[in-house]
Structures are given as structure tokens and as C-alpha cells.
Amino acid sequence: MTDALLRIEDLTVTYGGRSLLGLRRSGVDAVKAATLTIGAGETLGLVGESGSGKSSIANALLGLVPASAGRMMFNNTDLAALRDGYPPEVRRQIQAVFQDPYSSLNPSMTVEQIVTEPLKIHTGLDPAARRDRAEDLLRLVGLAPTHLGRYPNEFSGGQRQRIAIAAALALQPKLIVLDEPVSALDVSTQNQIINLLYERRDATGMSYLLIAHDLALVHHISDRIAVMYLGHIVEEGPADRVYHAPAHPYTRALLDAVPLLDPARQRARRAARRSAPVSDLPRAATGGCPYRNRCPLAMPRCRAETPPVLPVAGGGTARCFLAESDIAAHPARPEGVTAP
Ligand SMILES: Nc1ncnc2c1ncn2[C@@H]1O[C@H](COP(=O)(O)OP(=O)(O)O)[C@@H](O)[C@H]1O
Ligand SMILES: [Mg+2]
Incomplete structure (x- = not known):
């Protein structure tokens, strides 16, 4: 394996475990001491049925839910220890694409605003340079730059997911967390989006945490596959070995x-x-x-x-x-x- 970009060790995510009014409530462990590694340029496929804890791992990694135990070493920084949010350089390096392109894209923003927002926040690019970059990003995901002035509801599910991927690519992240990015799409669109992800990864050398419930769909693009069952990683290994x-x-x-x-x-x-x-x-x-x-x-x-x-x-x-x-x-x- 190449150098680890991300090493998750004994990660536990617990919901509802906070003490309320001094009463201690024991929570539910959605993730139980999970250990996973993603190398630079690698794709880890994370599979398991609904409720197994996949999104909880993704959300802990994105800092959206706290880790109740364990470490998430990303480039020598333990993300689990960052209780007050991630610093800008970490937020820049880890991007996300979610399952539902209908709810993850702001319906009142144009495609240009959606794709250039990360550039506005994290770079010193002026508006003209941001627009140029947005045009490039649309081309990279197979959309015409003429779409920049349109709104998300004017696009199909697959096109919206292309827009979400363009926004995730904008800052040239080291890692993209893809939480069931094709589950809401029809089969032929699923394959197109998987191929797009494949091609972008090979062109850039970034890494993916690719979450899916269909192992067959992700095994081609994954270097390694981890399988979750009720919060536990029950199996992990090279994608071909796990699949075959x-x-x-x-x-x-x-x-x-x-x-x-x-x-x-x-x-x-x-x-x-x-x-x-x-x-x-x-x-x-x-x-x-x-x-x-x-x-x-x-x-x-x-x-x-x-x-x-x-x-x-x-x-x-x-x-x-x-x-x-x-x-x-x-x-x-x-x-x-x-x-x-
Ligand atoms: N915010 C939350 N509060 C309480 N329980 C949650 C929350 N999010 C997820 N869960 C529970 O944690 C478990 C794992 O959920 P999740 O990580 O969403 O699984 P998956 O993504 O594999 O479907 C499930 O039992 C789910 O009901
Ligand atoms: Mg989920």
C-alpha cells in the first residue's frame, strides 16, 4: 500500500449518549471501534446494508458528528481531537458528495454560484478567474459551460450529481467522501457517474471514501473494500479478493x-x-x-x-x-x- 493519507483507528460514534439535566443516558453505538486506512490515490469502498453505520463514519470524518472514541489521522492531524471544527486547510482537503443531489444543492443558487462558492471561501481568486475555473470544472464533469447560469431544478439527477462533483473538485482536495453518490440514480446513470469518478481520480491522484450498499457496483473502482455490519467492520481487504x-x-x-x-x-x-x-x-x-x-x-x-x-x-x-x-x-x- 502507498503511504496512508487517512488512518481511522478504533473509531466509535455514539448517538444520544449525552447527559441531559444531570441524568446520564447510555447512547447507541452506531460505529464500534472501526479501523480503516486509505492510501494516497486510493479508493476505499465501504459497503453494508442500511443502518450499518456507513454514514456515521463519513459524518465523523467530515466533522459533522463527534467521534466518541478513537482517532482519525489525516496527514498527521487527529481529526477526532478537533472539537471546535476543522481548520480551513483541512476543510479544503476533504470534500463531500452526498446521496441526494436534490437536497444537497441549494435550489436558489445558480450552478456558477454552487461551483464557485468553495473558491470564494478558500482562495483569493477574483470573480473573473473564478468563472474561468467554474467553466473548466463543468467541462471536467461532462457538462457544458453554458449551464453555469441555470438552477439545480433544471437538471436531471445524474446532472445534479455532476454539479455536486464539480463543486467537490473545485479546491483540488486530497480526499472526497462520497456517501452513496449513485444510490438515487438509475443504473445507466450510476455507471456514468462511477466512470466519471474513476477518471477524475486517475487524473488527479486524490483518494475516495466511496460508500455504497451495492458491492458489485463499487468493486471495479475500489482498491480496497471494507464491509460493515451493525457498526462493526466485519471484513476488509483488496477489492478483488473481497469480491471474488x-x-x-x-x-x-x-x-x-x-x-x-x-x-x-x-x-x-x-x-x-x-x-x-x-x-x-x-x-x-x-x-x-x-x-x-x-x-x-x-x-x-x-x-x-x-x-x-x-x-x-x-x-x-x-x-x-x-x-x-x-x-x-x-x-x-x-x-x-x-x-x-
Ligand atoms: N443523528 C442520529 N441520531 C441517532 N441515531 C442515529 C443518527 N444517525 C444515525 N443513527 C443511527 O445509527 C445507525 C447507523 O446509521 P447510519 O450511519 O446512517 O448507517 P448507514 O449509513 O449505513 O445507513 C442506525 O441505527 C441509525 O438509526
Ligand atoms: Mg447512509
């Missing part, structure tokens, strides 16, 4: 959710699913492995002990007792096995 040889049963389940093109394989999978004694409720089991209630491979040990972070052949780690053995040797959904 997932070590954690939850990663396999995420991949199984993607429809297969081969009808025979799809039928076999459906049959296996029907026989699987798995609860679909994403509730944390108390004690032991958080996934054991839904896991088709759960063993008595998974109830008694919390799996440690174990190395996986081919790179990365997984929090599963089976990670060290070859998971492919285990049938995905063994018949007659009941989860504890």
Missing part, C-alpha cells in the same frame, strides 16, 4: 443479493436460501459474533466468543472464526444446520 473470495459470511450474503445471470445458478441459490434457517432481522446478537443470528455457518463458539480480527489468505482481514480456514470449503447454506 469473500471471507465473512455476511460479505457472501451481500454478494448473494446481486442477481445471477445464469438461471441454473440463480435457481440453485434460491433453493439454498429457502432451506436456510436464517433470521432476516438485522439485530445484534448480544455477546459473541454480532452476525451469528443470521449466519448460516454459525457454530456454538460464535455465541460464546467474539471473533477476533483474523488475517485472510489473499489479503485483508475478517472478524470470523472461519476466516483463517478456507471459507469456500464450507457449503454456503448447509441443510439441517440451525443457527444458535
Whole structure:
């Protein structure tokens, strides 16, 4: 791996844990001791179903919610320790694009105002230079400079996301946090935006934290992939290894959710699913492995002990007792096995 640009260590994000009127309330940990690294020029894909804590990591990184424990080392600065907001040079270097381009763009601002706002705040460029730069930025994201005078509601969802990306690129950041940037778009537009992100990253050498719930969609653009389940990073590793040889049963389940093109394989999978004694409720089991209630491979040990972070052949780690053995040797959904 290249030099780490960002190293998140044991990050915990807790909601509702503040004491109110002297009464202590224990909060809910949306992120539990998460550890992640992003190298310079690298893309880390962060996947997991809704509610697993992905946005909480993104928002902690952006300084929008406080970290209740852990460190976020960005260029030798611990962002978790900056309680009074980030200094301008950090805000310049970390930009964000959110899921919903309808609500993240101010409807009363023109495209020119949206794209030049960061330049106005962070650079000494005069209005003419800012306009030139805005024209360049629109071209970079595949929009015509003639669109500068228009308002967000005049654009499609994909075009609005291009505008949001142009604004994020304006200050040439080192890292862009992309929180489900294509989830609200149709499939062909999703691919266009992913390709645009790919091309911009390769041209600039910046890094992405790319959040998605669809592992198949982000695996091409990601160097590494981390998988979250109920606040825990359950697996992490090189994108190809995680995608082609997932070590954690939850990663396999995420991949199984993607429809297969081969009808025979799809039928076999459906049959296996029907026989699987798995609860679909994403509730944390108390004690032991958080996934054991839904896991088709759960063993008595998974109830008694919390799996440690174990190395996986081919790179990365997984929090599963089976990670060290070859998971492919285990049938995905063994018949007659009941989860504890
Ligand atoms: N501001 C908040 N206050 C209280 N709970 C929250 C807040 N934001 C998120 N949560 C809870 O934290 C958990 C993780 O949410 P989130 O980080 O948004 O997950 P994801 O982005 O993976 O869908 C969920 O249980 C969610 O309900
Ligand atoms: Mg989210």
C-alpha cells in the first residue's frame, strides 16, 4: 500500500449518549471501534446494508458528528481531537458528495454560484478567474459551460450529481467522501457517474471514501473494500479478493443479493436460501459474533466468543472464526444446520 493519507483507528460514534439535566443516558453505538486506512490515490469502498453505520463514519470524518472514541489521522492531524471544527486547510482537503443531489444543492443558487462558492471561501481568486475555473470544472464533469447560469431544478439527477462533483473538485482536495453518490440514480446513470469518478481520480491522484450498499457496483473502482455490519467492520481487504473470495459470511450474503445471470445458478441459490434457517432481522446478537443470528455457518463458539480480527489468505482481514480456514470449503447454506 502507498503511504496512508487517512488512518481511522478504533473509531466509535455514539448517538444520544449525552447527559441531559444531570441524568446520564447510555447512547447507541452506531460505529464500534472501526479501523480503516486509505492510501494516497486510493479508493476505499465501504459497503453494508442500511443502518450499518456507513454514514456515521463519513459524518465523523467530515466533522459533522463527534467521534466518541478513537482517532482519525489525516496527514498527521487527529481529526477526532478537533472539537471546535476543522481548520480551513483541512476543510479544503476533504470534500463531500452526498446521496441526494436534490437536497444537497441549494435550489436558489445558480450552478456558477454552487461551483464557485468553495473558491470564494478558500482562495483569493477574483470573480473573473473564478468563472474561468467554474467553466473548466463543468467541462471536467461532462457538462457544458453554458449551464453555469441555470438552477439545480433544471437538471436531471445524474446532472445534479455532476454539479455536486464539480463543486467537490473545485479546491483540488486530497480526499472526497462520497456517501452513496449513485444510490438515487438509475443504473445507466450510476455507471456514468462511477466512470466519471474513476477518471477524475486517475487524473488527479486524490483518494475516495466511496460508500455504497451495492458491492458489485463499487468493486471495479475500489482498491480496497471494507464491509460493515451493525457498526462493526466485519471484513476488509483488496477489492478483488473481497469480491471474488469473500471471507465473512455476511460479505457472501451481500454478494448473494446481486442477481445471477445464469438461471441454473440463480435457481440453485434460491433453493439454498429457502432451506436456510436464517433470521432476516438485522439485530445484534448480544455477546459473541454480532452476525451469528443470521449466519448460516454459525457454530456454538460464535455465541460464546467474539471473533477476533483474523488475517485472510489473499489479503485483508475478517472478524470470523472461519476466516483463517478456507471459507469456500464450507457449503454456503448447509441443510439441517440451525443457527444458535
Ligand atoms: N443523528 C442520529 N441520531 C441517532 N441515531 C442515529 C443518527 N444517525 C444515525 N443513527 C443511527 O445509527 C445507525 C447507523 O446509521 P447510519 O450511519 O446512517 O448507517 P448507514 O449509513 O449505513 O445507513 C442506525 O441505527 C441509525 O438509526
Ligand atoms: Mg447512509
